[in-house]
Amino acid sequence: MRPHVPVEMIGGAMAARRVPVARRNLLAEKTRLLMSVGGVAFSVLLILVVVSLYRGWGAAGGLFEELPGDVWLAQVGTSDPLRTTSFLPADRIDEVAAVPGVGAVVPVYARRISLDPARSELTVYFLSLDVPSSGRQPPEAQRFLPPPGTIAVDSVLAREAGVSVGDAVSVLGRRLVVERVEPGGNPLFQIAFMNGDDARSLLALDRLVSFFLIAVDPGADAQQVARAAATAVPGSEPHTSADFANATRDLVNQGFLPVVGALVGIGFAIGGAVIALTIYTLTIEKARDFGVLKAIGADDRFVYRIVAVQSLAVGLVGAVVGIASSALVATLIRRRVPEFVTDLRPLDAAGVLALALAVSAVAALVPVRRISRIDPAMVFRA
Amino acid sequence: MTVPAPLLEVERLAKVFGSGRTAVRAVDGVDLSADAGEVTLVMGPSGSGKTTLLTMIGGLLRPTEGRIAVDGIEVTGLGKAALARFRRETVGFVFQAFNLLETLTAEENVEVALNVAGVLGRPARARATELLVAAGLEGRLGFGARDLSGGEKQRVSIARALANRPRLLLADEPTANLDSRHGREVMELLRGLAQEQGCGVVAVSHDARLESIASRVYWLEDGRIRREA
Numbered sequence: 001m002r003p004h005v006p007v008e009m010i011g012g013a014m015a016a017r018r019v020p021v022a023r024r025n026l027l028a029e030k031t032r033l034l035m036s037v038g039g040v041a042f043s044v045l046l047i048l049v050v051v052s053l054y055r056g057w058g059a060a061g062g063l064f065e066e067l068p069g070d071v072w073l074a075q076v077g078t079s080d081p082l083r084t085t086s087f088l089p090a091d092r093i094d095e096v097a098a099v100p101g102v103g104a105v106v107p108v109y110a111r112r113i114s115l116d117p118a119r120s121e122l123t124v125y126f127l128s129l130d131v132p133s134s135g136r137q138p139p140e141a142q143r144f145l146p147p148p149g150t151i152a153v154d155s156v157l158a159r160e161a162g163v164s165v166g167d168a169v170s171v172l173g174r175r176l177v178v179e180r181v182e183p184g185g186n187p188l189f190q191i192a193f194m195n196g197d198d199a200r201s202l203l204a205l206d207r208l209v210s211f212f213l214i215a216v217d218p219g220a221d222a223q224q225v226a227r228a229a230a231t232a233v234p235g236s237e238p239h240t241s242a243d244f245a246n247a248t249r250d251l252v253n254q255g256f257l258p259v260v261g262a263l264v265g266i267g268f269a270i271g272g273a274v275i276a277l278t279i280y281t282l283t284i285e286k287a288r289d290f291g292v293l294k295a296i297g298a299d300d301r302f303v304y305r306i307v308a309v310q311s312l313a314v315g316l317v318g319a320v321v322g323i324a325s326s327a328l329v330a331t332l333i334r335r336r337v338p339e340f341v342t343d344l345r346p347l348d349a350a351g352v353l354a355l356a357l358a359v360s361a362v363a364a365l366v367p368v369r370r371i372s373r374i375d376p377a378m379v380f381r382a
Numbered sequence: 383m384t385v386p387a388p389l390l391e392v393e394r395l396a397k398v399f400g401s402g403r404t405a406v407r408a409v410d411g412v413d414l415s416a417d418a419g420e421v422t423l424v425m426g427p428s429g430s431g432k433t434t435l436l437t438m439i440g441g442l443l444r445p446t447e448g449r450i451a452v453d454g455i456e457v458t459g460l461g462k463a464a465l466a467r468f469r470r471e472t473v474g475f476v477f478q479a480f481n482l483l484e485t486l487t488a489e490e491n492v493e494v495a496l497n498v499a500g501v502l503g504r505p506a507r508a509r510a511t512e513l514l515v516a517a518g519l520e521g522r523l524g525f526g527a528r529d530l531s532g533g534e535k536q537r538v539s540i541a542r543a544l545a546n547r548p549r550l551l552l553a554d555e556p557t558a559n560l561d562s563r564h565g566r567e568v569m570e571l572l573r574g575l576a577q578e579q580g581c582g583v584v585a586v587s588h589d590a591r592l593e594s595i596a597s598r599v600y601w602l603e604d605g606r607i608r609r610e611a
Contacts, residue, residue: 016503019494024485292481295442296542297470298498299463376469377442379481380433380554 022309025286033314036278040318041325043271044352048326050263051348054256056341057186061248065241067129067144069106069213071226072239079239080247081110081211082125082189088236090209095232101220102229106131107209109199115161115169122160125189126151126171129213130196144193146179152193153178155338156185172202187339188255189248212236268359271318275363279311283367287374294376303371308364315360322356323349387454388415389582390422390439390550395448396605397434408434410605412448418549421576421583421595426602432586433554435602439584440473440552441465453549470499474543474581476572478555480535482527488514488538489523495545513541517571533564540571544579551575553585557592569595 026033064072064081073096075086090107097105107130115122129144146152151169158164158181168175176194185191200206214229216222226238283290290303326349330342397409409431416422426432437443439450441457450457452472460468469475482491492510496502501509514523517537522530530538536556543551553572557565573595576583585592586602593599601609 018497018502019486019490019506021483021486021494024483024490028485288481289483289485292483293494293498294466295440295469295475295481296495296498297466297468297546299466302498377437379475379477379479380437380442 021289022306022313025282025289025306026310026313032278032281036274036314037318037321039274040271040315040356041322043267043274044319044322044356045326045329046270047264047267047352048323048344048349049330049342050260050267051352052326052330052342052344053340054252054260055343055345055348056184057188057256058249058252059341059343060184060186060189060191060252061245063191064244064248067213067241068215069104070216070222070241071214071229072108072241072244073212073214073226073229073233073236074210074239076235076237078237079243080251081244082112082248082251086110086210087208088210088212088233090205090207092233093209093212096212096214096229099225099228099232101217101225102214103217103220104215106213106215107196108211108213109196109203109205110210111203113171115171123190124153124157125191126194126199127191128194128196128199130200130209143180143182146193146195148195148197149176150179150195151176152180152182154182154185154190154192156187156341157190157192159338160187160190174198174202183338184341185338186252186341188252268355271315271356272359272363275311275314275318275360276366278314279307279363280367280370282310283307283370287370288379290371291374291376291378294374295379300372303374304364304368307367307371308361311360311364312357315356315363316353319353319356323353387451389418389453390414390416390584391449391451392435392439393449395435395438395450396446397431397438397443398446407605409438409445412602412605412607414600414607414610416550416582416584416598418582419576419580420597421573421585421592423592423596423599424584424586424602425588425590425593425599426586427588430602431605432588432602434605436552436554436584436586439550440475441468470495471546472549474546474548474551476536476539476543476551476553476556476585478558480532480539480559482530482535482538482542484526484528487524487526488519488530488534491527491538492542492545495542499546501546509545510541513544514538517541531564532560533567536560536564536568537571540568540575544575544581547579547581549581551581551583553583553587555587555589556585557587557589562591565589565591 075088078084078086093105093107096102109128112123112125115124131145143152163169163178165178165181167178216225230236230238293303327344330344334340392412392414395409395412396407399406399408412435424432438445445458455468455472457468489510492513493506496506496509511523517540519534519537522534556568560568569592572583599611600607
């Protein structure tokens with residue numbers, strides 16, 4: 001057989017565009033296309049909102065990394081600050097401060113307290129950094145250091161407790177005023193801050209502290225400083241801020257990760273089913289067209305390529321719409337529900353996009369048998 | 383001096399559908415030939431086996447017995463991939479029902495046939511335009527297939543069939559769905575193309591008007607050639 005291709009058609013132009021059969025097929029029935037893209041977008045929206053919700057709640061652990069310090073000295077066995085109790089002798093602070101490489105030491109008081117005795121579920125983890133009130137603090141530390149007689153809460157806790165700035169709450173029988181409400185928080189555990197003077201008197205911890213929070217001098221080896229500081233306080237062990245942050249994130253993971261996994265799986269299953277159904281019905285509907293293409297010499301690969309492009313196009317457009325709308329939906333919901341703390345990360349969005357395309361590619365395989373069974377001789381039947 | 387072989391040689395061709403007592407011999411021992419530059423017409427009543435014969439010549443249906451050779455290619459011995467290549471490079475089809483892809487424009491319908499053969503982009507577009515202009519459709523290039531009249535659709539179908547410069551054009555009832563004016567135009571187009579491009583045309587039809595453009599006419603009845611003129 002001779003190649004009937006003119007010389008001018010050989011070369012770079014061979015890699016040029018094809019007739020966009022796939023796009024035309026999709027656009028021919030706009031309602032179906034809209035429904036398919038909408039179905040995929042909805043699945044991606046569901047997946048991304050759940051993932052970003054997980055990220056948002058997990059970010060609560062980051063609080064321990066935001067506090068002004070690098071190393072936490074805690075009682076031996078205190079791997080998780082929220083679920084274990086730590087007591088250290090307060091009078092060892094000078095020995096800790098004398099350790100080479102220690103820049104500053106802050107006594108920290110911590111205790112879970114029921115904010116409203118009538119509601120046992122409203123238990124708040126109070127943290128107090130015992131920094132002298134007279135000292136000037138950097139603005140970023142202000143939210144951890146409320147003035148005497150006040151507390152700082154997050155918006156989730158404020159909503160749970162039904163309080164706002166200026167309201168008074170009863171903490172262990174003393175009235176403390178809400179001084180600020182920070183955005184964020186999560187429904188799994190609430191953390192609030194109180195003044196060091198209030199904590200000392202309320203928690204009756206005159207000779208004890210929960211932790212020593214150590215700021216390591218710049219250039220000093222944090223690990224070495226941590227080990228040396230631990231030897232200065234009998235019965236203590238060092239943890240980095242990252243250790244405590246991760247322990248807190250684990251709390252979220254344990255409660256939330258299986259749910260996230262299930263919902264993400266369901267989301268992808270729905271998205272995949274929508275694409276597969278669309279592509280399969282489109283293949284059946286266009287069986288005669290594919291028969292014509294086969295009759296004029298197209299091999300199965302040529303036809304598969306059209307089907308694959310259709311599938312990937314639906315997946316791509318649906319995923320992009322889903323990603324864009326998930327950011328909008330998360331913002332809108334959060335206006336009404338403070339617990340809806342989301343953190344939509346570009347890497348997560350890119351991952352979901354890649355998975356959506358992978359699901360689309362798999363969905364394109366559904367009509368493969370149907371395509372291979374199309375008899376090109378059918379085109380001679382009127 | 384040797385006589386050149388015909389473009390198309392069909393020998394003792396048969397096709398049996400079904401088996402046992404329900405077996406039907408749709409084509410039964412057909413011999414025919416066709417030459418380049420000529421229109422060969424196979425006529426016969428409905429159900430006489432015309433379309434089955436054409437389908438086998440075009441490599442879309444495997445015969446039960448016999449031999450088909452087109453431009454020296456033994457079609458009956460080709461595998462699936464080679465048959466697809468044969469269809470895109472050696473033969474072109476013109477269908478009774480036009481079989482254009484409705485979602486594409488006239489130009490794209492021709493271009494897609496070139497894409498199938500691996501010709502893409504501007505060269506494909508230029509060839510499609512050239513063929514449609516030659517078919518008198520210069521004002522319809524960007525029209526959607528569904529917006530064309532029956533005659534225009536058949537012209538696009540012919541242009542598509544010629545896109546890859548086939549040696550043999552196979553036309554199945556090319557005038558059946560057309561009124562007399564458009565039918566005549568399509569007939570003239572087929573004859574002109576056969577002469578200009580040097581390809582052979584085998585048309586099956588029960589339209590007696592086609593006899594006027596045919597160099598050779600076979601009369602098929604009950605799957606057998608009854609007459610040759």
